[in-house]
Amino acid sequence: MIGIIDYGMGNLFSIRKALERLDVEHFISDDKRALMHASGLILPGVGSFKKAMVHLNQLGFTEMVKQYAEQGKPLLGICLGMQLLFERSDENGHTTGLGLLPGKVRRLDHSLAYKVPHMGWNNLYYARPSRILSELDEDFVYFVHAYYVDTDDPDVMIASCHYGIEVPAIVGKKNIIGMQFHPEKSGQLGIKLLRNFTEVVVGRGKAV
Amino acid sequence: MLTKRIIPCLDVKDGRVVKGVQFIDLNDVGDPVELASYYDEQGADELVLLDISASLEGRKTMIDVVRAVASELTIPFTVGGGINDLEDIKSLLRAGADKVSLNTAAVNNPNLISEGARFWGTQCIVVAIDAKFDKQLGSWVVYIHGGKKQTRLEVAQWAREVVMRGAGEILLTSMDQDGAKNGFDIALTKYVSEATSVPVIASGGAGEAEHFQEVFLKGRANAALAASIFHYKETSVIEVKDYLRRAGVHVR
Numbered sequence: 001m002i003g004i005i006d007y008g009m010g011n012l013f014s015i016r017k018a019l020e021r022l023d024v025e026h027f028i029s030d031d032k033r034a035l036m037h038a039s040g041l042i043l044p045g046v047g048s049f050k051k052a053m054v055h056l057n058q059l060g061f062t063e064m065v066k067q068y069a070e071q072g073k074p075l076l077g078i079c080l081g082m083q084l085l086f087e088r089s090d091e092n093g094h095t096t097g098l099g100l101l102p103g104k105v106r107r108l109d110h111s112l113a114y115k116v117p118h119m120g121w122n123n124l125y126y127a128r129p130s131r132i133l134s135e136l137d138e139d140f141v142y143f144v145h146a147y148y149v150d151t152d153d154p155d156v157m158i159a160s161c162h163y164g165i166e167v168p169a170i171v172g173k174k175n176i177i178g179m180q181f182h183p184e185k186s187g188q189l190g191i192k193l194l195r196n197f198t199e200v201v202v203g204r205g206k207a208v
Numbered sequence: 209m210l211t212k213r214i215i216p217c218l219d220v221k222d223g224r225v226v227k228g229v230q231f232i233d234l235n236d237v238g239d240p241v242e243l244a245s246y247y248d249e250q251g252a253d254e255l256v257l258l259d260i261s262a263s264l265e266g267r268k269t270m271i272d273v274v275r276a277v278a279s280e281l282t283i284p285f286t287v288g289g290g291i292n293d294l295e296d297i298k299s300l301l302r303a304g305a306d307k308v309s310l311n312t313a314a315v316n317n318p319n320l321i322s323e324g325a326r327f328w329g330t331q332c333i334v335v336a337i338d339a340k341f342d343k344q345l346g347s348w349v350v351y352i353h354g355g356k357k358q359t360r361l362e363v364a365q366w367a368r369e370v371v372m373r374g375a376g377e378i379l380l381t382s383m384d385q386d387g388a389k390n391g392f393d394i395a396l397t398k399y400v401s402e403a404t405s406v407p408v409i410a411s412g413g414a415g416e417a418e419h420f421q422e423v424f425l426k427g428r429a430n431a432a433l434a435a436s437i438f439h440y441k442e443t444s445v446i447e448v449k450d451y452l453r454r455a456g457v458h459v460r
Contacts, residue, residue: 011332013304017279047329080329110405115430117331117376119407121211121253121460140211140460142284144331144376162209185284185306187248 002026002201003038007061009052009080010044018184018191024198032064040201041068045080049089049105049147052080053097062098069100072175074201079145082171082178086149100176103151114164117146122161122181124169124189130158130208132170132177132196141169141186141193149180158208172208211460212424212452213253213431214445215409216438218243220259220289222266223273225439238439244277244285247438250445252283253460256309256379256433259289260354271303278304286334288379297324301332309379311336312352315359315366318373325374333377334409335370339363339396340383348396355383363396364403371404378408379433385413389437392419397427409433417443417451424457 004015006028019026029035043065045052056062069075077085089095089105097105110116121140126133143161149168151157158177159170170193171178177197183190218225218240225238244255257277259270267290274287287300288309297308314321314335324333338355339348350361367378380400382393392413401408407430410423414434423429437443449459 011301011304011306013278013302014306017304018282046331047327112402112428115407116405117407118210119331119377120213120431123209143210144284146330146376182284185282187282191282 001038002040002042002198003035004028004042004044005035005061005065006030007052007055007059009047009055011046012044014182014184015042015044015078018194019198021191022195022198030059032060036064036068038073040074040197041065041076043075043077043081043084045078045084047080049080049083049091049097050093050095052084053095056084056098065098066100069176074197075100075176076197077176077178078184079180079182082180083147083149085171085176085178086151089147091147101151101156101171101173101178102153103149103156105147106150107147108145108167109164111164117144118148118163118167119144122163124159124161124181126159127157130170130172131200132158132172132193132208134196134199136189136192136196139189141181141183141190143167143169143181145180174208177208209458211253211458212429213409214251214420214448214459215254215256215431215433216243216247216252216445217256217258217411217433217435219435220257220270220273221261222263223269226260240273241276241280243439245280247445248281248283251449251460252445253431254283255281255285257285257287258309259287261290271299274300274303274305286379288334288336293320294323294327297328301328307332307334307377309334309336311338314370315350315352315361318369321370321373321375325376330374330376333375334379335375335377336379336381337363337366337370337400338381338383341396348399351383364400367400367404371406375406377406378404380408380410382412386411387436388413389415391415392423392427392429392432394422394427397423397429401428401430407431415442417448420448421452421455421457424452
């Protein structure tokens with residue numbers, strides 16, 4: 001059973017619909033005990049990093065998500081949910097993140113050629129083999145974000161896209177995985193990536 | 209590389225898709241869920257649903273339409289029309305919309321843009337601007353109430369203000385070109401795109417595939433929207449994208 005964390009910052013409707021389409025058992029909850037028992041967790045999120053961390057801290061989710069990840073169970077962060085997995089963000093000053101992956105979140109520079117938010121379908125390029133990419137060809141996925149992850153650890157990068165700079169698109173380490181784009185809004189490849197995540201959950205193995 | 213987006217638009221009145229020509233003369237062209245799935249399969253990059261219902265009852269129907277469309281789509285979609293306050297935005301996002309598009313309400317109450325962006329993030333606040341050329345001014349003026357009421361706002365000034373307030377995208381409709389099918393307003397689109405840091409969706413005037421190439425390359429649009437040429441199958445999303453690929457425009 002996959003748990004989707006409801007901390008007031010996500011468009012949960014489309015993630016739920018995507019899991020329904022895949023016929024995967026799931027629940028949306030703000031109950032920490034129930035979520036701790038899930039065999040896989042999804043951390044969604046759109047909007048501001050700072051506000052999301054305030055919500056997570058106030059509701060006691062910060063510690064819970066860290067504990068969950070330490071148990072080695074699969075955790076997937078989507079869009080802002082992925083950015084929250086990192087150490088800190090420059091958005092509205094300095095905000096501390098969950099610190100499960102090394103790196104920080106910075107604003108994209110805009111120009112006429114590269115408008116911000118980075119919005120629309122961009123080519124995904126695979127950096128290395130991973131279970132999450134198992135049997136999938138490179139294709140387009142849907143991005144919408146104004147901040148990106150800047151990491152020095154090359155092992156964290158699983159897939160990227162080009163938008164003036166190389167933007168980390170799928171990141172991960174062991175049981176932790178993040179997707180900068182919206183798999184639930186990314187046509188067939190998006191659905192298949194979510195399917196691979198659910199297979200990792202069923203297999204209880206490493207996500208990366 | 210980021211692709212240029214092709215966005216079919218469904219004008220919805222009392223739960224059914226209709227399309228006006230120059231904002232008048234409505235013809236019923238179908239069921240929103242059916243059309244939405246059809247465009248998703250055709251390779252549309254996003255969808256826009258505009259609620260043009262006049263009655264409160266029609267507005268309520270829209271929530272059900274949004275929920276039904278969201279359940280079928282694998283691509284993002286924006287909902288606009290008749291959004292007046294934060295509660296309206298909240299109920300549409302809850303029903304499954306990815307973005308909301310503000311038009312008249314943004315002009316009457318610009319704080320709605322800032323507050324919406326603060327609550328849900330800039331990525332889900334689109335500001336729709338209907339603009340018409342004004343000879344005296346020598347530029348384009350913003351219209352509200354579905355093109356019926358002229359404002360004193362100059363289009364680029366307004367565009368910059370909405371971005372400053374947190375709009376993540378601008379849906380720019382040329383009232384001079386809308387329904388004429390002889391091409392997008394290149395000058396207007398280029399003008400607004402160069403004046404702002406966020407993506408611009410060009411709208412109004414699409415008649416054939418070549419028009420999309422023109423608005424992407426000369427008009428510097430990031431996305432282009434069309435309704436009737438797709439609804440009446442004068443061309444298709446597939447045909448437009450094939451044409452663009454051959455012309456060297458990067459599409460999905």
